[in-house]
Amino acid sequence: MDKKELILSAAMKLFGIKGFEGTSVRDIAAEAGVNPAMISYYFGSKEKLLESLVEYKAAYMKGVFAELVDNKSLKPIEKLDIVIDRYINRIFEGPQFHHLLSRELSLERRYQMKDAIAEILLRNISSAKRIIQQGIDSGEFREVDTELTMTSILGTITYLLSSEIMCRKMLQKGKEFNPYQSKKLRERLSDHLKKMIRAHLELKDN
Amino acid sequence: MDKKELILSAAMKLFGIKGFEGTSVRDIAAEAGVNPAMISYYFGSKEKLLESLVEYKAAYMKGVFAELVDNKSLKPIEKLDIVIDRYINRIFEGPQFHHLLSRELSLERRYQMKDAIAEILLRNISSAKRIIQQGIDSGEFREVDTELTMTSILGTITYLLSSEIMCRKMLQKGKEFNPYQSKKLRERLSDHLKKMIRAHLELKDN
DNA sequence: AAAAATTAATTAAACGTTTGTTTAATTCAA
DNA sequence: TTGAATTAAACAAACGTTTAATTAATTTTT
CATH class of the missing domain: 1.10.10.60 (Homeodomain-like)
Incomplete structure (x- = not known):
């Protein structure tokens, strides 16, 4: 290197x-x-x-969900499952970069960089939003607030993993519990989100 | 002063x-x-x-939800509505303190203070968790993951309001849009969360 | 109640570090 | 032999904090 x-x-x-x-x-x-x-x-x-760092790392995040939107062999709800799992995996694998981005976004400084960061994050979010819209258009989903539904998915993951200590206390775990290395937690989070999103999106008379 | x-x-x-x-x-x-x-x-x-600042501000947040748990005249779902609205209002009114807390929590520094902050935040969260548990015990709610359900509520609010620029881009608003002063956004967020939480918690055969 | 003594509040200046960055010399590779 | 890579040292500026002197307020004494 x-x-x-x-x-x-x-x-x-x-x-x-x-x-x-x-x-x-x-x-x-x-x-x-x-x-x-x-x-x-x-x-x-x-x-x-x-700036170089953000640029460098952003290359890895380019259009991860783009091809998913146009996929015809998956149902919208299956696509969303993939979105959820990919997002969870990405943050579990490298939480530091994610922490850096959200911290920079919350500071009133370096506005140009904040704009670049927001664009990076939004690139994937808008793909996922389109998936929800597809489900609504096809009549498979309820007419929910697509933007805030995406916010709930990302917010759940982000909030849970925003700090180790908060995660431990939230889940009533001891000091030996390492959130980022717990495969159980990944599955628990994935499971919760998929269930909640299903209940939220799917029509009652299914 | x-x-x-x-x-x-x-x-x-x-x-x-x-x-x-x-x-x-x-x-x-x-x-x-x-x-x-x-x-x-x-x-x-x-x-x-x-430290003084956190202590000073924390005094205002002491046990806001405590009395709500024991309230007998409200149904669990109504209690949760109140929790959601109070939380939204608090962050809308003073986002700076909230940003400070989450930023401090995400840093690997000042561990003693992080612990104090986590305790402050958790005081209210555990009250809200007990409300969900009440609903489950009484048979009004599904047997969901109470901890992660709370995470979703808080995460949605936090993520949406973590930065003005991200909020604007997420909601496709222009530069004139001020998230923290938009009463419409408050209502939209409150509405989305209440609907999603209802779909998530309420039994299908209601 | 006035004067004196004591404590608290406030200031400008200076302290020693640490900060990000530059310089100028040197080593390395082509 | 030329240009890039690397270094130790130095740079000025900013940092958090302390000092010592002064002003303001309070208490004690007369």
Whole structure:
């Protein structure tokens, strides 16, 4: 792995757990095992490093749900199940990046970057919204508020995994419980969301 | 208003919008119109100011739902409606404190404070969880996952209001749309949540 | 009630660190 | 031999906090 990537992954880790302002370039350099000057040398500045990081990571998230929308062999409710599971898996696998994004979004700073982040997140959300709309149009779903239904799906996952301590207390677990490594929790969350979304969307006279 | 309170409300505002590490004591002093030294004088340190702030604000949130649990004249579903509306109103009225809390919770720092914050939030959540359990016990609700059902309620509200820009894009609104001052959005959110929770909790053969 | 003494509040300035970044010299690779 | 990569050192600026001096308020003494 070249030094540029070492810096990026060190920054990812530290920004994720200590926040942008809470992480110094010397922290990042030490974590990456490089000289602090290399950060300015490669990225220009700490802030541009953050921008590079978001750009770099965003590439992995491009249009994950796009092909799902046009799939003709799956029913809308089955598509939504896939959306839910993919989203859960993504956050379970790398919660740090997700924490970084939501923290940046909630700060009144770096507006240009916030806009870029919002665009990244929305790219997938709008695909999922279209799936719900498909179900409504075909008469399989009730005429729900598509935007807020998506909000509920994402919000449930995000809120549960926004902090380990909160998750533990919420679920009444001990200190030995690690939310992000619990396969049981993944399934429990997936199960809850799918059931709730079904009850919410499916017509009563089914 | 005495200077101690001026400092507290200035800190509340700035920590809320710029974050703890992103706000300097000089920023706070300027916003409050006091000398920077007054912060050390009254609170000891910047970190203790944050602790005082959480303690100060937490007093207003003490056991808001406690009396609701024991209320005999309301049905569980009606109680939940009240929980939803109170929670929505609280965040709409003062989103900054809520942002501060969730940001602090997601950082791997100040663990003692995180624990205190989690306890504050959980106090009300456990009351609401008991309401759902009442409904299950009385046979009015399905046997759902009470913890994750609460997570969905709180997560929906939190996610929608976690950032203005994300909210606008999610709802496809223009720049003139101010989520926190939109009475329409409050009602739309309340309506969506109540409907979804009803579909999720109420027995099919009702 | 007035004066004196004591405590509290407030200030500007300075403290030592840490911050992000740059420089200038050096090592490395092509 | 040229250009890129890497380094240690230095930079000014900003940071949280402390100091020492001054003003304001309160209490005690006369």
